[in-house]
Amino acid sequence: MDQTNSSVVTEFVLVGLTKSLGMQFLLFLLFSTFYVGIILGNLFIVFTVISDSHLHSPMYILLANLSLIDLGLSSTTLPRMISDLFSDCKTISFHNCMIQMFFIHVTGGVEMVLLIVMAYDRYTAICKPLHYLTIMNPQMCMLLVVAAWITGVTHAVFQFAFVINLPFCGPNNVGSFYCDFPWVIKLACVDNYAIEFVVTANSGFISMGTFFLLIVSYIFILVTVRQHSSKDLSKAFFTLSTHITVVFLFFLPCMFLYVWPFPTKSLDTFLAIVDFAVTPVLNPAIYTLRNRDMKVAMRRLSRQVISSREMTTDFIDKSRR
Numbered sequence: 288m289d290q291t292n293s294s295v296v297t298e299f300v301l302v303g304l305t306k307s308l309g310m311q312f313l314l315f316l317l318f319s320t321f322y323v324g325i326i327l328g329n330l331f332i333v334f335t336v337i338s339d340s341h342l343h344s345p346m347y348i349l350l351a352n353l354s355l356i357d358l359g360l361s362s363t364t365l366p367r368m369i370s371d372l373f374s375d376c377k378t379i380s381f382h383n384c385m386i387q388m389f390f391i392h393v394t395g396g397v398e399m400v401l402l403i404v405m406a407y408d409r410y411t412a413i414c415k416p417l418h419y420l421t422i423m424n425p426q427m428c429m430l431l432v433v434a435a436w437i438t439g440v441t442h443a444v445f446q447f448a449f450v451i452n453l454p455f456c457g458p459n460n461v462g463s464f465y466c467d468f469p470w471v472i473k474l475a476c477v478d479n480y481a482i483e484f485v486v487t488a489n490s491g492f493i494s495m496g497t498f499f500l501l502i503v504s505y506i507f508i509l510v511t512v513r514q515h516s517s518k519d520l521s522k523a524f525f526t527l528s529t530h531i532t533v534v535f536l537f538f539l540p541c542m543f544l545y546v547w548p549f550p551t552k553s554l555d556t557f558l559a560i561v562d563f564a565v566t567p568v569l570n571p572a573i574y575t576l577r578n579r580d581m582k583v584a585m586r587r588l589s590r591q592v593i594s595s596r597e598m599t600t601d602f603i604d605k606s607r608r
Contacts, residue, residue, distance in 0.1 A: 311373060325357065325564075332354040345427075353401050367379070388471065396438055396443060398537065411423055450468060467544075469486055469487075486545070491546035
């Protein structure tokens with residue numbers, strides 16, 4: 288970050304979502320509610336998985352990591368977006384813009400790999416149940432999580448290396464409510480066609496390729512289950528429908544943002560909000576409402592919390608007497 292950059296641009300201008308005061312209040316309430324839901328929902332999943340020994344299995348360890356990543360991804364943009372709603376001067380410093388882009392792509396890259404790992408986990412559990420605990424042992428699970436983080440950081444660093452030393456000497460209006468590589472690159476004072484292609488290939492085509500790989504893998508799992516037992520097909524589909532829903536929610540906006548951007552900014556903005564606000568708040572609901580073990584564990588954790596609070600209250604009352 289401290290290396291010399293020939294740019295004269297020291298800050299970038301972000302675009303507000305609306306100029307209507309009434310709409311600003313509505314969006315403030317909406318996004319604040321979303322962000323509180325993201326924090327509480329995802330942290331509750333993490334604490335439930337950590338505290339309940341029944342959930343110390345690869346599936347739920349991966350789910351806890353996904354919740355942490357969702358929390359991190361939304362935190363890269365939502366707090367800033369909320370604070371900028373009532374701000375007349377929506378600017379972000381050059382360094383903060385670069386940091387925001389970097390962490391967006393770190394968390395996004397990690398989430399892509401985690402979804403692939405979760406698909407592999409479901410494939411092993413459904414198609415090779417007798418070998419599941421051998422294949423998805425704790426060491427393998429930890430190795431896959433570390434690999435997801437390494438891939439995410441590598442993905443972000445690869446793109447970041449192309450952008451950090453670009454000269455920015457002219458317009459500084461990003462044209463969006465957050466910084467991202469495709470929009471910032473367009474502001475550079477050089478021919479950016481080659482760099483735009485690299486970013487599109489790195490983010491867009493990887494997103495598209497991963498999406499189709501996941502969908503094909505889920506279809507393969509269902510076909511395999513159907514060949515062995517048609518009775519188990521509906522059960523397998525019920526289990527996988529949760530993962531398929533999350534895959535669609537995460538990858539479709541990514542593909543349109545990086546591969547086929549819409550001609551109107553409003554649609555691009557809507558898709559970005561889906562990725563940063565809607566998907567992270569829906570994931571906890573999707574994974575808990577459709578999962579019996581998670582619902583049981585959460586009720587057990589809630590009872591423990593209530594019991595602990597009652598014991599604390601009784602102790603305080605007795606102390607006062």
